Amino acid sequence: MIFLLLLGVPAGLGHFYLWRRLVVDTTRPGTLGRRIGTFAVAGAFVLLMSALVVTRRVPPEYGKFFAWPGFVWLALLFYLAIALGVAEVPRRLLLRRATTAPVAVGTGAEPVEPVEVVPDPGRRLFISRSVAIGSGIAAGSVVGYGMTQALGAPQLLTVPVALDKLQPSLSGFRIAVVSDIHLGPLLGRSHTERIVRMINEQEADLVAIVGDLVDGTVAELGEAAAPLRDLVSRHGSFFVTGNHEYFSGHEQWISELDRLGVNPLRNEGLTVAGGIELVGVNDVTGRSYGDGPDFGRAFAGRDRANPVVLLAHQPVQVADASSHGVDLQLSGHTHGGQMVPFNFVVPVQQPSVAGLSKVDDTWLYVSRGAGFWGPPVRVGAPPDITLIELKSAG
Structure with a gap:
């Protein structure tokens, strides 16, 4: 139980972070894509925990079917979290600039009305998706290289x-x-x-x-x-x-x-x-x-x-x-x-x-x-x- 808590709690927090950055930020509310993404992240968490639990309770010839996908995903989760974390600052700077501002026009001596800054949903989605794709490519490349070294x-x-x-x-x-x-x-x-x-x-x-x-x-x-x-x-x-x-x-x-x-x-x-x-x-x-x-x-x-x-x-x-x-x-x-x-x-x-x-x-x-x-x-x-x-x- 202590072992599962030590790994399960950080893994759960990691999956929540990935869900926010890879699903919530890259899809529109109520869409099929968001539902599929949410299901995929939840399934990945279950897969990882299964690898940690099942491989300890069944012979290796059966445990490998849980261990391979579960532990490879653990490495991907780890490096995805790092890549997304590194990208947080540039992502936030880009999102701050992803706004539209209607042009206010004043006539004569009349004062110009304050301009309301409105977020541009299309640009924000584009930035979030670009960061998600870039992080995925980076994490996948590192894990792929790491597997060639380990094996x-x-x-x-x-x-x-x-x-x-x-x-x-x-x-x-x-x-x-x-x-x-x-x-x-x-x-x-x-x-x-x-x-x-x-x-x-x-x-x-x-x-x-x-x-x-x-x-x-x-x-x-x-x-x-x-x-x-x-x-x-x-x-x-x-x-x-x-x-x-x-x-x-x-x-x-x-x-x-x-x-x-x-x-x-x-x-x-x-x-x-x-x-x-x-x-x-x-x-x-x-x-x-x-x-x-x-x-x-x-x-x-x-x-x-x-x-x-x-x-x-x-x-x-x-x-x-x-x-x-x-x-x-x-x-x-x-x-x-x-x-x-x-x-x-x-x-x-x-x-x-x-x-x-x-x-x-x-x-x-x-x-x-x-x-x-x-x-x-x-x-x-x-x-x-x-x-x-x-x-x-x-």
Whole structure:
């Protein structure tokens, strides 16, 4: 209910705004066009809410019929509201000028009667319709472009990171990092197969999946996740929970990933390649499920002479990581903002939107993720798979 209120109330206000600008302002009262437009906006709101509710209650093979139109419309609604909002000032200026003024004539010394300014309905309709059409074209173009980005192959990035404690013999050790795959009603087995193929082509030393793999249960999405068994690397594949795993039955997914040969790290660590401490902690959402992060347990028995690489879904966990002497934290969660201008909102909650940064003495790398949540749209935040190449600073 809280989730629906948080999205439903803004969505309802957004639809009301669109109804005013796209229907009321562009049609005459009582016309068939206004009735059709009103029905269309109301139907779009119902479609969006159905996508939010139904996709959580039915298997993905049925949920996709609600998810595709509903979530694409959510993106259109968002960018239409932005386009119309940007157009408000010029629209109002143009409407103010869209008046007719009868010419008053005075004779001799007689005073001229004040002129009554009368709105020109035809010109006002023309301006409102022009703004509506222009906003629709702009929003549609942005969403269309964003869909090609979201549904296309992830970018393959290579990011070198120098670690002071890394043995020179391990310089060049490569970790393939992927996050936020978000298997669900819109992304299935073919999405996983492409990710696995791209990672395997890089011949990485280690694969790290840093949370938000799924949006659904093992029964619903086990087949979609199955290609993960084909991941190949010299030192194995590892996984930590994201917030969406807890919404999807995290215990089932931990067991399923273990069965697929992807090793879950649940507040624990191990030494890899004879000189790198690999540690994984649960997502902070796990606290509500009795399965939260435990840094003390995770770091127990680790050799602090070796560099510590931490897998943690949310970048905000870097505060704890830094206090425990982590050299490099690998995270996801933010999607890089997914759709501009959300990239400007992410810093309110997280210390980094995407890419490599440093918090105290800890390097933090945040992947934009290989999938998407909600709208199948990415604007200004293309999906990625990253090869972290460790370098010896000595």
